[in-house]
Amino acid sequence: MKKLSLYGLFLLLFLSSCKISDYKIDLNYEFDETILYFPTPIKNNSIFIGFKLTNNNTIYNELSYELLREANSKNIHLTCIYEELNFDELFKFVLNEDENTYYIEANFPENYPREITIPENYDDKEISGVNNFGFYNYQNLVILNLSEKHTVGKYAFANTSLLKVNNLKNAASTAFSNTLLNRQPFKHDYTFLDGIIKREIKVNDKNYHLYIDLNGGKILKEELNLYVNLPILENHIFENFENESGYILKYPNEKLYYTVSLKEYYRNFVGMSYIVNSKELTIDYFDFVYLPKTDSYKLSLNKPDLKISKVILPSFYNEKPITVIGEINNKYLIEIEFGEYVKLIEGKFITQNLKRIKVNSSLEYINPDTIKDRVINSFSQFNW
Numbered sequence: 001m002k003k004l005s006l007y008g009l010f011l012l013l014f015l016s017s018c019k020i021s022d023y024k025i026d027l028n029y030e031f032d033e034t035i036l037y038f039p040t041p042i043k044n045n046s047i048f049i050g051f052k053l054t055n056n057n058t059i060y061n062e063l064s065y066e067l068l069r070e071a072n073s074k075n076i077h078l079t080c081i082y083e084e085l086n087f088d089e090l091f092k093f094v095l096n097e098d099e100n101t102y103y104i105e106a107n108f109p110e111n112y113p114r115e116i117t118i119p120e121n122y123d124d125k126e127i128s129g130v131n132n133f134g135f136y137n138y139q140n141l142v143i144l145n146l147s148e149k150h151t152v153g154k155y156a157f158a159n160t161s162l163l164k165v166n167n168l169k170n171a172a173s174t175a176f177s178n179t180l181l182n183r184q185p186f187k188h189d190y191t192f193l194d195g196i197i198k199r200e201i202k203v204n205d206k207n208y209h210l211y212i213d214l215n216g217g218k219i220l221k222e223e224l225n226l227y228v229n230l231p232i233l234e235n236h237i238f239e240n241f242e243n244e245s246g247y248i249l250k251y252p253n254e255k256l257y258y259t260v261s262l263k264e265y266y267r268n269f270v271g272m273s274y275i276v277n278s279k280e281l282t283i284d285y286f287d288f289v290y291l292p293k294t295d296s297y298k299l300s301l302n303k304p305d306l307k308i309s310k311v312i313l314p315s316f317y318n319e320k321p322i323t324v325i326g327e328i329n330n331k332y333l334i335e336i337e338f339g340e341y342v343k344l345i346e347g348k349f350i351t352q353n354l355k356r357i358k359v360n361s362s363l364e365y366i367n368p369d370t371i372k373d374r375v376i377n378s379f380s381q382f383n384w
Contacts, residue, residue, distance in 0.1 A: 036063040036201060037259060039223035041214050042114040042142060042192075045090060046082040048217070053078060063210070074208055080215045085109065093122050094131060102127045103153075105134040114161075115143035118150055129170065130156045139261070142220065152176075161261055163190050163220075180263055191221040226265050228258045230307060232334060236278040238307035243272040253305055256332065256353065281308055288317050291324065299339075300326035300347060307332050315339035338363070345370050 041048050050061040053070060054077040060067045068076065090113070092105040104118060104127055119127055129151030135141060141160040146152070152171035162179040165171075197219065199210040230251060231238060241249040247268050251258055260269070287300040297317045309332055315322060322339050327347035335356040338345075342359070345366040 037227050038063050039219050040114060041080045041217040041219050043082045043217035044115045044117055045113055046084045047111045047113055049081045049083050051078040052081050068208060076208060077211045079213045080217055082217065087119055087122060090116060096128065101125055103129060103131040105131045106138055112138050112140045114140050117145040120147050132156060135160060161263055180266060192218045193221050194218040222262060226260050228260060230256055230309065231276050232309040233278055234310045235281045235312055237281055239277045239279060241274045242277055243268060243274050251307065281311065283314060294323055296321045296323040298324035298326050302327060302329045304329050304331055306330060309333065310335040312337040313339045315341055
């Protein structure tokens with residue numbers, strides 16, 4: 001095969017065969033200010049649906065890169081959209097023995113509001129309070145509005161994210177177990193923001209200004225930056241974080257960054273030092289095919305869910321050179337460095353977050369489909 005110069009290879013991939021447009025925007029997985037994280041807005045008895053662009057009826061359920069492309073502007077104006085739920089959608093009403101009053105429990109919509117108000121009456125009957133375990137483990141809950149006459153049963157709101165309750169007078173001692181209310185040992189003054197929130201972000205060297213109209217809702221200021229990054233490890237597989245007390249923080253398989261809850265943050269992060277637990281990416285994780293014509297090997301990697309961020313591929317297998325690269329399939333990979341003797345890259349890369357590729361001067365040809373529709377910020381040659 002005719003040897004390509006690095007410059008020619010780069011032009012071939014990026015200006016012709018790969019047809020990557022200059023506005024292509026991908027996730028910045030390296031955990032800096034470019035991450036498009038925004039806390040879920042809070043509105044009483046309502047579920048947050050998504051963001052609506054000005055002069056556009058499309059609703060986006062998160063701040064995505066698709067949204068940025070659709071906006072086609074560096075100044076992006078968004079409005080938060082909610083679905084208000086009625087009492088029958090929000091609550092179950094359990095008739096008391098006197099048949100004149102109700103106790104209340106949570107209903108089970110797919111997403112539960114972060115703020116609820118317990119009504120005083122329903123169906124011409126008084127609501128006396130919240131049943132035992134009525135909202136147990138409804139972790140979305142942040143704000144609870146009660147009447148002074150309402151009672152709150154045992155573990156009624158235990159294991160939730162409640163931060164604010166306007167009345168604790170008639171609550172059982174265990175009603176708010178494992179929450180961050182002020183009666184717990186983790187005290188903090190929380191700040192709720194409303195109106196229009198401005199966020200500045202940078203994605204692939206482009207600056208955007210987001211103006212987010214909360215549209216009658218509010219957000220917790222403390223939640224604006226509560227996320228944990230996946231560490232960039234060379235030839236190692238990330239497993240979890242462990243703090244000095246032995247607490248293990250697992251990382252969700254499907255996410256490149258993990259948004260923690262306030263409860264996790266104050267109970268497991270504040271004042272704690274974390275270590276990263278990982279294991280070595282050994283040769284056993286790769287697939288090899290012997291190539292008799294060249295007395296060498298082809299290497300492939302088909303491990304989509306392994307949390308590997310940077311891989312330096314081996315140069316030899318069974319004391320023979322690796323000259324061909326087949327399919328690379330991993331959703332966490334950020335950087336790949338190829339071995340010393342690679343001449344051909346023939347397989348497709350299913351690596352939606354790949355940003356950097358390092359190749360040796362021995363490379364002669366790369367399949368144009370290898371990194372088609374990928375944004376590669378660095379495609380560099382290195383010397384041995």
